[in-house]
Amino acid sequence: MFSKEGVEMVEVKSIQRKDDTLVMKGKVMGSMATTILIRPEDCWQALQLLGWRTLLRMPLILFRGYRHAARSS
Numbered sequence: 102m103f104s105k106e107g108v109e110m111v112e113v114k115s116i117q118r119k120d121d122t123l124v125m126k127g128k129v130m131g132s133m134a135t136t137i138l139i140r141p142e143d144c145w146q147a148l149q150l151l152g153w154r155t156l157l158r159m160p161l162i163l164f165r166g167y168r169h170a171a172r173s174s
Contacts, residue, residue, distance in 0.1 A: 114127045
């Protein structure tokens with residue numbers, strides 16, 4: 102994840118599921134290793150932040166990300 106100036110803020114290394122919690126491992130600001138636990142209620146709150154228009158557009162966003170990643174490799 103990058104700031105609008107292009108500075109890397111969070112480098113996500115992995116996202117795994119442990120029971121009902123998502124466990125995201127990565128680095129913050131390029132140096133601080135971190136483990137972030139995302140609970141089901143956090144997922145729901147994030148979903149509410151997106152709004153319906155963005156939520157309905159997510160499949161297209163994911164597909165474009167997939168195509169871009171496939172071209173890069």
